[in-house]
Amino acid sequence: xxxxxxxxxxxxxxxxxxxxxxxxxxxxxLVADQGVVTRDQLSAFQVxxxxxxxxxxxRGIWNPKQMAATLAVVSSPDGPYADTELExxxxxxxxxxxxxxxxxxxxxKAYELQLPIIMLRKIANSVYVPIFPVYVVGDDLAxxxxxxxxxxxxxxxxxxxxxxxxxxxxxxRIARYRLHQAEFRGRVLRAYETQxxxxxxRHGRLLDAAHIIGDRESGGDPLVxxxxxxxxxxxxxxxxxxxxISPDYKVHIDQQLLEEIDGPMLRHGLQEMHGRLxxxxxxxxxxxNRERLERRWSEFGVAG
Numbered sequence: 389x390x391x392x393x394x395x396x397x398x399x400x401x402x403x404x405x406x407x408x409x410x411x412x413x414x415x416x417x418l419v420a421d422q423g424v425v426t427r428d429q430l431s432a433f434q435v436x437x438x439x440x441x442x443x444x445x446x447r448g449i450w451n452p453k454q455m456a457a458t459l460a461v462v463s464s465p466d467g468p469y470a471d472t473e474l475e476x477x478x479x480x481x482x483x484x485x486x487x488x489x490x491x492x493x494x495x496x497k498a499y500e501l502q503l504p505i506i507m508l509r510k511i512a513n514s515v516y517v518p519i520f521p522v523y524v525v526g527d528d529l530a531x532x533x534x535x536x537x538x539x540x541x542x543x544x545x546x547x548x549x550x551x552x553x554x555x556x557x558x559x560x561r562i563a564r565y566r567l568h569q570a571e572f573r574g575r576v577l578r579a580y581e582t583q584x585x586x587x588x589x590r591h592g593r594l595l596d597a598a599h600i601i602g603d604r605e606s607g608g609d610p611l612v613x614x615x616x617x618x619x620x621x622x623x624x625x626x627x628x629x630x631x632x633i634s635p636d637y638k639v640h641i642d643q644q645l646l647e648e649i650d651g652p653m654l655r656h657g658l659q660e661m662h663g664r665l666x667x668x669x670x671x672x673x674x675x676x677n678r679e680r681l682e683r684r685w686s687e688f689g690v691a692g
Contacts, residue, residue: 458498583595
């Protein structure tokens with residue numbers, strides 16, 4: 389790197405990284421609350437009392453004028469570009485068509501300066517799950533594609549196809565948490581209108597997307613119908629076989645837990661949930677799959 393380009397990189401980190409970090413921090417709070425963000429929210433995002441755009445009007449790469457490098461890219465399953473998820477938490481992201489320059493220039497600058505960006509994963513019309521910080525770790529002029537890493541810890545692993553088994557397992561574990569679980573949570577919380585299906589708690593930061601059948605098991609697909617929006621106490625109770633859900637959508641509390649005498653959390657948070665019906669999504673296709681519930685219910689019966 390030349391002396392002048394080194395000065396540019398240092399200036400960029402000093403002058404631009406704080407704004408990026410403020411955006412990331414504010415976006416993290418919003419995602420924790422609701423799991424997804426809408427185009428309207430991204431178009432008029434509030435940071436420190438100012439309104440900042442986080443998505444382009446129509447293009448997939450958003451390059452704010454006041455920033456030295458790209459801020460966000462859109463990854464859409466129904467878009468015109470062949471964005472491809474690779475093994476180990478990496479993505480191939482197509483250049484914007486037309487040239488190697490244009491919008492691609494600032495995305496290339498993010499690669500050169502190693503500045504983090506946001507990847508907006510489209511899950512419905514004008515609805516996105518933001519994945520961040522994401523890093524550009526490759527720029528292939530021959531194929532007109534960038535390579536993106538969905539987690540900072542993946543930036544220094546070997547190239548795809550040359551990594552070790554240990555590296556591959558490590559990368560898959562990170563990708564499952566950072567990408568797939570984030571998308572799953574966004575879809576589930578959106579379907580359940582950001583409330584616990586058991587107790588109707590509406591504080592998004594206290595809600596998880598629980599799998600009916602675990603994602604590593606047969607049938608554990610990342611579908612809303614294989615998910616439940618649960619507050620953290622009911623998620624822990626569900627995973628610990630202290631709370632079961634029968635295929636008729638009724639909540640059951642472990643008998644020994646029902647007979648215990650403890651404080652108000654046990655009484656109001658768990659014992660009073662016994663016999664309640666789930667609060668279901670508005671769309672029938674998003675209702676918990678009864679066959680998966682039956683399978684999980686049988687496990688609860690054995691544990692009980």
